[in-house]
Amino acid sequence: MASTAWSADATRPNIILMMADDMGFSCISPYGGEIQTPNLQKLADGGVKFTQFYNNAKCTTTRASLLSGMYPRDSGNSIPNGIATIGEQMRAAGYRTALCGKWHLGSKAPQRPFDRGFDEFYGLMDGCCNFFNPAQPDPDAKGGKVRIFGQNDELITEFPPGFYTTDAFTDHAIKTIKRFHGESKPFFLHLAFTCPHYPLHAPAEDIAKYRGKYKAGWEAMRVARYERQKAMGLWDKMPALSGTDDKAYAFEGANQDWEDLRMATYAAMVDRMDQNIGRLMKSLEELGIADNTIIMFLSDNGGCSEEPGGRDDTQQPGLVSTYTAVGPSWGWAQNAPFRRYKSWVNEGGISTPFIVRWPGHVKPNTKSNQVGHIIDVLPTCLEVAGAKPLAEVHGEKTQPIEGSSLASVLHGETRSAPKELCWEWSGNCAVRHGQWKLVWDTAAKPVKWELYDLESDRTELHDLAATKPELVKELSDAYTRWAKATGRKLPGAAKNKKGKGTSD
Ligand SMILES: [Ca+2]
Structure with missing residues (x-):
């Protein structure tokens, strides 16, 4: 697609970039998952899903790349000043910019979202928090680490009964879109869910939908996902299902009822995210902007094998008072058919669903096996906005963007393969x-x-x-x-x- 001067094009699309946190490759239905995700299915049915799209295996490094079009530098915990963020780039391109959800790239000036190109921010500076009450310190916060939860630079310390982060991030995203809609500029919104990252917290009614559905264990879940992928033709060439991971233990000897509840709570978190994506899509339709809004969805890394605090089956997943995770067996199985999980760079750690819906441009219900990486998202956004990358940011000359635009792939063409x-x-x-x-x-x-x-x-x-x-x-x-x-x-x-x- 040829770039045009943005000022000459009044119909430039809005862009919504949605990301899940620690969600495995095959959890959602377009990729073979059993979790009920009708809204993500609708996005895939109306757009393209990629089968070889990659993240960086970890929360911080993925955000550093996704939001800059560059590989992470050094620790990968922030975006250096000589590299412009997607907020800075899109704002310079004439877009309104907002981030709702997890930032995790530094909590002090000049590295907050407001400092780095986002007009609006509502969300979490840190890696994770209690979903029902973000002010409640969690056992993983060693040494009194503060969970900062800011709204327009105000620290929020009290949360009403019924509060749930996934709902709150989406509420704020919808409000922001409505406000931006009244203005003349298009918008770029990054909705960065903390779901389904631990702790396992979900509304009881959503957990109830899945309770008892995982009593056949993780090996059975993997096989079922693999068979669904086969039936839907996800792979051009069906890969062999990888063998049991070293960290996975025998389901036969486990506390099966508790294991079922762990996975049911995780599934409920993903289900709740999908419900919220449905609400967001409905609001776009009501505003009449659904057809001129590009929606992208991905996960920041594979399913997670970590168990902060150890494997304690006296802790009931799902409650505000407990802090649990799915553990290595479920965390691995969530990435079926691949090997490994978050923090590893085998395919199970770095492969992500990537769905893009763009009516009138992306052919509905298609899949692409072209290789792509999160560094390609920023140049894609610039190209569809008809904008050139910033030459300078914060008084420093910018480095050349390392990713390359996916716009040609979105238009059904074959792009030249990326280098290494x-x-x-x-x-x-x-x-x-x-x-x-x-x-x-x-x-x-x-x-x-x-x-x-x-x-x-x-x-x-x-x-x-x-x-x-x-x-x-x-x-x-x-x-x-x-x-x-x-x-x-x-x-x-x-x-x-x-x-x-x-x-x-
Ligand atoms: Ca993550």
């Missing part, structure tokens, strides 16, 4: 070029570069490193260049300080 894509979190490293992916998996025994042909082996089951040493060298050299340029870890380096047991 790279990932690193907590010592897990990977590089993908074309069909080939090199992975450094810190949970493997032994830990070494593994090589996979994703075209025939998307689930990373057949390591070809020993048979293709020259390709391993070529890809590992590309990884080393990337790690040196971005400040990310080299294979075998010490783990990131924040690599484990944090609330990211």
Whole structure:
């Protein structure tokens, strides 16, 4: 699509970028999930779903890339000043900008959302919080870490009965859209849910819908998801279902009723998010702007294996007074058919649903197997806005954007394949070029570069490193260049300080 001067185009689309938090690849129905997500299904039916779209395996690094079009720099916990955020870029392009939900890229000036290009902000500065009462300190907040919850730069400390973050973020998003609608500019809204990140908190009526539905365990859930993916034709070439993860334990010996409640509560959180997405879509229709609004949906990393505080089956998931997570077995199974989970850069950690609905532009009910990455979202938004990237931000010359626009893919064309894509979190490293992916998996025994042909082996089951040493060298050299340029870890380096047991 040719870029045009934005000022000449009065019909530039609004853009809503929605993101779930720690939601596995196959949790929602367009990707084979059993969780009831009719509104996300409607978005997929009216748009395109990607089957090879990637995030950065972790909350902070994904946000650093998604909101800048760049790979994370150094720790990845913030966006450096010489890199413009999507808020800064879209505001300069003539858009109104808002962020509702999780920021997690620094809580002090000059790194707050208001400092970084968002006209409006309502949400959470930190990685997670109590869903019913964000002011309540949680057991994961070591050393008295403060949960800041700001509305237009005001700290909120009291929450009414019935408060629930997923509802509140959506309420604020709808109010913001209504306010922006009365103005002459198009808007860019980032709705960043904290759902279904732990703690497991959901309204009782939503949990009740799923209670008892997970009593066959995680292995059965994986197989059922895999079979649904097969039946719907999600994959051009059906990958083999990966084997049981090292961290998964036997369902037979587990407290099955409690395990069922853990997964039922998680499912309720996703269900509730989908209900809220339905409310948001309804409000767009009522305002008459549904057809001129691009909606994108993705997850920031794969299902999560962490269990902050340990596995304590005396804690009942779902309540304001408890702090629980799904644990490694469900967290892994949520990424079926892939291996691993959040914080790992195997396909289960970095593969995300990516759905884009744009009436009149994106052909309804289509899928794309073209490879894409979250660094591509910002240049896509700039292209559809007909805008050029900022040359300067905060008095510093900006670095060239590393992602490339997906606009041609959205229009049903084949874009030139990206050069190498790279990932690193907590010592897990990977590089993908074309069909080939090199992975450094810190949970493997032994830990070494593994090589996979994703075209025939998307689930990373057949390591070809020993048979293709020259390709391993070529890809590992590309990884080393990337790690040196971005400040990310080299294979075998010490783990990131924040690599484990944090609330990211
Ligand atoms: Ca996350």
